[in-house]
Amino acid sequence: MKIKAQMAMVMNLDKCLACHTCSIPCKNAWTTPAGAEYIWFNNVETKPGIGYPKRWEDQKIWRGGWKLEEGEPKLRSGGKIDRFLKIFGNPILPSIEDYYEPWNYNYKYLTDAPAQKRQPAVGPRSAITGEHMKVEWGPNWEDDLAGANVTGLEDVNFREMQAKAWLQFKTVFMFHLPRICEHCLHPACVASCPSGALYKREEDGIVLADQTRCRSWRMCMSACPYKKVYLNWKTHRSEKCIFCYPRIEAGHPTLCAQTCPGRIRYVGLMLYDADKVKEAASAPSAMDVYDSQLSVFMNPHDPDVLAKASEDGVPDQFLEAAKKSPIYKLVSEWKVALPLHPEFRTLPMVWYVPPLSPLVSGGVTSGDQLDNMRIPVKYLANLLAAGDEKPVRAALSRLLAMRAFMRSQRFAENAALDETGTKSAGQDDFAADLWGSPSAPASDADIAALETVGLSPETARAMYRMLAIARFDERFVVPSSRREFADNVDKLKGEIGYPEALS
Amino acid sequence: MNLFFFGVYPYICLVIMTLGLAIRYVGTPGEWNARSSNLFAKKSLLTGSFLFHYTVILVFFGHVVGLLFPVRLLDAVGFSVSTHMLVAGVAGMIFAPCVLIGLGILLWRRMSNPNVWASTVPMDIVVIVFIMWQACTGGWQDYFGTMPAFIPVGEWVRGILICQPNPEIMEYVPVAIKIHVVCGFAIFAMIPFSRLVHFFSIPVTWFARPLISYRRRYENL
Structure with a gap:
């Protein structure tokens, strides 16, 4: 057993409304230089849809991630010898058209145009060539289902479903999927890099591309099933989401997480057994990968685990953070967060709370409430659980039970207040709500309802506090790194970094 | 003239290459890469690049065997001068046009695709043109050459490598070969200033x- 710490993120899709606030600070901080215009470390896609780059989830086309061959995980993009012989040209690399050709506008012309009969207008110009161009795709082209009746047909998450029927106006559904690099436990990009430029940080598991060792072989772009490694067309080097490591080291959450107005993002540590990673990635069927990945995570409240972790070099403040980790609660304790496409077998570390959705019209009263939700469970299962509906149903039922319980609590509180006459109904005791503290005792019926989904009133209140209140210091538990061992940063200032950015 | 080009110039080129590579590796390690344009114009790259790289690698090894091994050594393993001539000639007749066609495709896509053109630096064109020129002068010898040039040139190259240059050997080789050799050394000198540095990064x-590599942030943590 070798215990390592891993920085991880959970996004609560129930609350994402695709405002793209996450993408903007990320873009501004990390991918503004020429050559990086088309690169979005963070982008928000609308589902159903094929996303950015086009059809990234379809590994029949892009051959990313791992497949199981004789019980061993093998890169779907090809083994070392195969890739070495094909190093001169990569046939499974998405082209710029699959991402999108970046563009800009000559805004200056709007103010500088000479007096003329008509209002001056500017058209899009390619950020690569500077020429006029036709805009045909983008990092969120299918925003709020735009064109999804056409592109949605190619969405692989409709596997075993009638895509056409689900894309009709009356049945169509929609939710948003913000995406960053998954900082996988078993990263395919790292495994595919011929020059060893991509690596996983020992301390916090952040996957980085070493800019001084990248030789432009571009294997990582193909191997990553999430297509979150990009080639800067000007420097010809790989760039990818760095999980804002300079901020993480200083104890701050990533930019995308901190700026999220909906507070959908959680950042924290997970302890895992590095020796079990390969075994977990080799789970016999795609549907087993979710469970096998869960089995890799270690309980930070177990004193034996903490002792072993300490022995393996995980610093004390990391252990403290792991105990308070929101990720551990959402992923392992409550099991309301699920991995994105576990069948890619990279063991991703950015997980998602599946979205609840309104019941379809018609006042359905019979049957499982989940089957009457606008977003079909099967679709979510294809996205978050390799097609297995069980974990998705479990997560959604818990979210529903928590909602029902808190609503019942709210009514009980108000009723109690009415009787005492201190407050009238409707004037909520907001403070009690905020802290999720039990100001009214839970009724037997409420407790029974919670028990059917495996929750207790305390857990439901804790979930409510984490998911609905989502306080800053509870959603982000980031230990600062050991700066006493750091390089002399003052000396390095202005000396390292992207040369393009310095000039 | 002969003394300069075949006694001094090769050393100038080799020194530029070695020093240049060292300075570039230490100074701007981030720019040491193959400058792939695979992202733009994929299909034309696949045809041109595979054709060019595979044939040029075979040509490279052909030069290594033909020039660095003394005739006596090859004779000893039963590889006579006439067989050598035949093998080298036929291989060259096939490979020189392949290199030319491959590079032609690469040059054409570089100039015709606006995206590739925008990511091109002048040195990319220079190296393509030089290597095409090499294929022409080398191919000329294979198609029209009458003497086994690899015997004197090989002896001369070995002299250069052991720091005992004999420029007078080169006096009587055909002009095409002389040009081929001079331009060849120019390519060596170009390596540190171009994408050709990727020769030295064969993974x-x-x-x-x-498969999964871990690295520490701070070595002493």
């Missing part, structure tokens, strides 16, 4: 590396 260590 052989890949095969020894574990």
